[in-house]
Every structure is written in structure tokens, then in C-alpha cells.
Amino acid sequence: MMEAVAASRDNQERDTVLSVRGLTVGFGSKIVLDKLDLDVYRGEILGFVGASGAGKSVLMRTVLRLLPRRAGTISILGADYDQVTDAERISLDTRLGVLFQQGALFSSLTVKENIQLPMREYLDLPQWLMDELAHLKIKLVGLQPDAADKYPSELSGGMIKRAALARALALDPALVFLDEPTSGLDPIGAAEFDDLIAQLRDTLGLTVYMVTHDLDSLFSVCDRIAVLGEKRVLVEGTLDDMLACDDPWVKTYFRGKRARMIVRSDRQSPTESD
Numbered sequence: 126m127m128e129a130v131a132a133s134r135d136n137q138e139r140d141t142v143l144s145v146r147g148l149t150v151g152f153g154s155k156i157v158l159d160k161l162d163l164d165v166y167r168g169e170i171l172g173f174v175g176a177s178g179a180g181k182s183v184l185m186r187t188v189l190r191l192l193p194r195r196a197g198t199i200s201i202l203g204a205d206y207d208q209v210t211d212a213e214r215i216s217l218d219t220r221l222g223v224l225f226q227q228g229a230l231f232s233s234l235t236v237k238e239n240i241q242l243p244m245r246e247y248l249d250l251p252q253w254l255m256d257e258l259a260h261l262k263i264k265l266v267g268l269q270p271d272a273a274d275k276y277p278s279e280l281s282g283g284m285i286k287r288a289a290l291a292r293a294l295a296l297d298p299a300l301v302f303l304d305e306p307t308s309g310l311d312p313i314g315a316a317e318f319d320d321l322i323a324q325l326r327d328t329l330g331l332t333v334y335m336v337t338h339d340l341d342s343l344f345s346v347c348d349r350i351a352v353l354g355e356k357r358v359l360v361e362g363t364l365d366d367m368l369a370c371d372d373p374w375v376k377t378y379f380r381g382k383r384a385r386m387i388v389r390s391d392r393q394s395p396t397e398s399d
């Protein structure tokens with residue numbers, strides 16, 4: 126109990142970079158999100174999970190204003206979307222980076238051109254500077270310099286994810302949204318990607334909102350986890366909070382057979398009892 130009080134006080138003192146309140150989103154007669162609340166704090170990696178079709182991508186797209194909402198408020202990096210001027214909205218957008226679940230890169234553009242796309246859209250920089258910046262980002266995400274002039278079809282899945290991350294980081298965002306960034310990668314590639322994200326959090330102070338089904342990612346790099354279910358955030362907290370949660374879906378997800386193997390080897394906190 127004392128711990129819970131302390132934790133809630135800590136959360137209040139933390140700098141909130143994304144605050145969603147009472148969000149309702151639907152398509153026709155179908156309600157996907159219903160009065161959803163969510164907070165994301167500066168400098169954390171938030172892992173966002175939920176069953177397939179629960180609405181994780183819809184939430185991310187709504188937060189990015191790519192989908193309309195029926196009700197609710199979204200405050201992002203200290204600004205309420207509904208209250209900002211057009212100029213403020215553009216400057217806000219430059220501080221957000223996104224890696225979408227589908228269509229991570231434009232296939233007709235090279236890696237360098239993909240990374241420069243947001244620069245072209247939002248900044249007015251000479252080509253030589255954009256080239257230097259693109260090369261910096263390529264290095265930052267651990268790609269070889271020769272990846273710059275390759276087309277997505279010439280890259281492996283893991284390289285595409287890294288290149289897409291480089292594009293998400295093109296404008297030095299404060300907050301990045303990653304929708305299943307490690308899906309389709311082998312476990313070693315996925316672990317390397319996770320290490321990279323953690324490194325960016327530690328060195329750049331980046332806040333990361335990561336939708337993922339990858340239990341390894343959730344257990345190894347996420348500072349906090351939020352679970353989407355029943356059209357809202359069912360539970361939000363640390364991995365220990367997830368392990369203590371009695372919701373049946375959360376229980377199966379975090380204490381099921383697959384999860385148990387990871388928890389046991391990583392944390393030595395066996396949950397064999399259930």
C-alpha cells in the first residue's frame with residue numbers, strides 16, 4: 126500500500142509528455158476505444174500491448190491526429206492539440222518521430238532519401254547539410270554508410286527497421302512512436318534493436334512509445350507497460366505490476382507458458398505456483 130502511494134506520488138512528479146483523457150474512437154457503429162486514459166512520462170520506454178485488433182495502432186494514429194476522435198483530450202509535449210495554432214502544430218509535429226507498423230519506408234526512395242523526407246517537409250536546409258544529417262542518422266542506428274544509397278528492396282528486414290528508425294529520428298524528436306518495431310526480426314536482431322532503443326533513451330533522453338508483442342522487449346527494455354483491453358487501458362505500470370495483476374488476459378499474457386520461460390531466466394522470480 127505504502128509502495129503504491131509512493132509510486133503514484135512519483136508519477137505525479139514526473140514530467141508527462143503525453144496525456145490522453147477520455148478518448149473515444151470508432152468507425153461507424155463500431156467503438157474501438159472508449160473513454161481511454163493514458164500517460165507517458167519523459168525519458169521512459171513505454172511498452173504498449175494488447176490483443177491483435179484491440180486498437181493499439183488506432184490509438185497511436187489517433188494520438189498523431191491521423192484518425193479523428195469522437196471525444197477526449199490529447200495533450201502532447203505540454204500542448205493541447207485542440208488549443209494550438211497551425212504554426213505551433215507544425216512545430217509540435219517536428220518533435221514527434223514515427224515508425225508505422227506497415228509501410229516503414231517508401232520503396233521508390235533510397236534510405237538516404239527516405240530519411241530526408243521529413244527534413245524536406247519541415248525544414249529548409251541545403252542538400253549538403255541534409256546529406257550530412259542523413260549519414261549521421263544512418264550511423265546512429267548502426268547501419269553501414271553504404272546503406273544510404275540502397276533501396277528498401279536491397280535491405281534485410283532488420284536493416285529496414287533500422288532505416289525506418291533513422292527516418293523517425295530525422296528531426297531529433299523528443300518522443301517517438303514505434304508500432305511493432307521488432308516484428309519479423311530474428312531474436313538476436315530484435316534484441317539488438319531493443320538495445321539500440323535503450324541506448325537512444327539513455328543518450329538522447331528520448332521518450333519511446335512502443336507497441337509490441339515481443340515479450341523479450343517488454344521484459345528487457347520497457348520501463349513501464351500499458352495494456353489495452355476492453356477498449357481502454359486496463360492496467361499501466363511496471364513489469365511487477367503486470368505480474369501482480371489479476372485480469373485474466375494480463376495474467377495469461379505475462380504469466381503464461383512463453384512468458385514464464387523469459388521471466389524465469391531473466392529475473393529469477395519464478396511464478397510456477399499458478
Ligand SMILES: Nc1ncnc2c1ncn2[C@@H]1O[C@H](COP(=O)(O)OP(=O)(O)OP(=O)(O)O)[C@@H](O)[C@H]1O
Pocket residue numbers: 152157175176177178179180181182183184226
Ligand atoms: N480505418 C479503419 N476503418 C475501420 N475500422 C478500422 C480502421 N482501422 C482500424 N479499424 C478496426 O479497429 C480495430 C483495431 O485495429 P488496430 O489496427 O488498432 O488493432 P491492433 O491492436 O493494432 O492489432 P495488431 O496487434 O494486429 O496490429 C480493428 O477491429 C480494425 O479492424
Ligand SMILES: [Mg+2]
Pocket residue numbers: 181182183226304
Ligand atoms: Mg497494430
